[in-house]
Amino acid sequence: SRAVTLASRPDGLPTPADFEMKTLDLWELNAGQVLIENVVMSVDPYMRGRMDDRESYIPPFELGEPLTGGAVGRVIASRADDLPVGTHVQHFYGWRDRIVLDAEMVQPVDTDLAPAEAYLGILGMTGLTAWVGLTVIGRFEKGETVFVSAAAGAVGSAVGQIAKLLGAGRVIGSAGGREKVEYVKSLGFDAVIDYKAGDVAGQLKDAAPDGIDIYFDNVGGEHLEAALASIRKNARIVLCGAISIMNGRAGSTGIRNTAALIGKGATMQGFTVGQYQQDHQEEFYAHMAPWVSEGRIQWKTTQRHGLENAVPAFLELFEGGNTGKMVVVLDES
Numbered sequence: 001s002r003a004v005t006l007a008s009r010p011d012g013l014p015t016p017a018d019f020e021m022k023t024l025d026l027w028e029l030n031a032g033q034v035l036i037e038n039v040v041m042s043v044d045p046y047m048r049g050r051m052d053d054r055e056s057y058i059p060p061f062e063l064g065e066p067l068t069g070g071a072v073g074r075v076i077a078s079r080a081d082d083l084p085v086g087t088h089v090q091h092f093y094g095w096r097d098r099i100v101l102d103a104e105m106v107q108p109v110d111t112d113l114a115p116a117e118a119y120l121g122i123l124g125m126t127g128l129t130a131w132v133g134l135t136v137i138g139r140f141e142k143g144e145t146v147f148v149s150a151a152a153g154a155v156g157s158a159v160g161q162i163a164k165l166l167g168a169g170r171v172i173g174s175a176g177g178r179e180k181v182e183y184v185k186s187l188g189f190d191a192v193i194d195y196k197a198g199d200v201a202g203q204l205k206d207a208a209p210d211g212i213d214i215y216f217d218n219v220g221g222e223h224l225e226a227a228l229a230s231i232r233k234n235a236r237i238v239l240c241g242a243i244s245i246m247n248g249r250a251g252s253t254g255i256r257n258t259a260a261l262i263g264k265g266a267t268m269q270g271f272t273v274g275q276y277q278q279d280h281q282e283e284f285y286a287h288m289a290p291w292v293s294e295g296r297i298q299w300k301t302t303q304r305h306g307l308e309n310a311v312p313a314f315l316e317l318f319e320g321g322n323t324g325k326m327v328v329v330l331d332e333s
């Protein structure tokens, strides 16, 4: 099996030289194990954090070792009774062609409900992140005004649509460039800001003259500053990601407006989805699966092809190369 490994710890924005393709030996199957051929794998901004050697909610990637991440594969040999050959399973060993895993380490997925790649996005980790961030951390209530950044991306596009489906009063998105703005509008957002056109705070004021109740922050920096200037009484700011500053040096956040939280009695809370998966996975799926199968929520992927293109696909996330969830298709058969 081929696998992408971490060759060096990136300094700032990663480059292709920080990664190396290696060949791995596959184990013989033991009882209770399956051999999986990966069909599609995820590349996610959060993986950048794991490339640094620092303490975090999830341990760093090890130098010289394969990267890991969400993937869906097909069982091609099995010594596990409930996972016959041909079963599609979700697991955490992307960034490689094939892997031998214990049956307990994989989760079968229903490819009749939605194609494999949906389980890496709308029905998977990014969909759950949107759900938990909005309903649990954001404590969303009907009629509220929600602002979300990186709104053309996997998490952001789900946040805005979930808010609408749950009865939001007004949903505002932010995305980079005209084409993405049009895409986000087509998802039913009430207003969309093009942050690359400048003055995020001014555009947000125009789009939400009465202010916002929830800001779902995927990018940090200028967007967070703008949101702080528009919060209403009892607003919640959900800190989900900070992609605009994640490749920078410590101290580059530059947020000056936090005093706005005081008078408004507002809260700002970060979260990582893994901590909420056990308690909220079921209610998430109970809502999302019907929305997906009934076509009430739209989702799309940007696809790159082949393991050798996984690193470039990952790097594209930091320049907005994706609309919807970025995935890498590994097996075209």
Ligand code: NDP
Binding pocket: 044, 045, 046, 125, 126, 129, 150, 151, 152, 153, 154, 155, 156, 174, 175, 176, 177, 180, 218, 219, 239, 240, 241, 242, 243, 244, 245, 271, 272, 273, 274, 317, 318, 319, 320, 321, 322, 323, 324, 325, 326
């Ligand atoms: P996306 O699909 O949203 O892809 C990233 C997008 O970020 C790009 O398409 C780009 O869109 C935007 N972007 C990149 N650089 C900048 C910048 N400098 N300023 C503004 N926008 C930028 O990725 P995900 O949906 O997977 O993740 C979204 C965010 O959520 C990330 O910050 C990620 O780290 C975080 N996250 C957090 C989790 C948690 O548990 N807390 C779990 C999963 C994700 P554009 O072209 O519009 O700039």
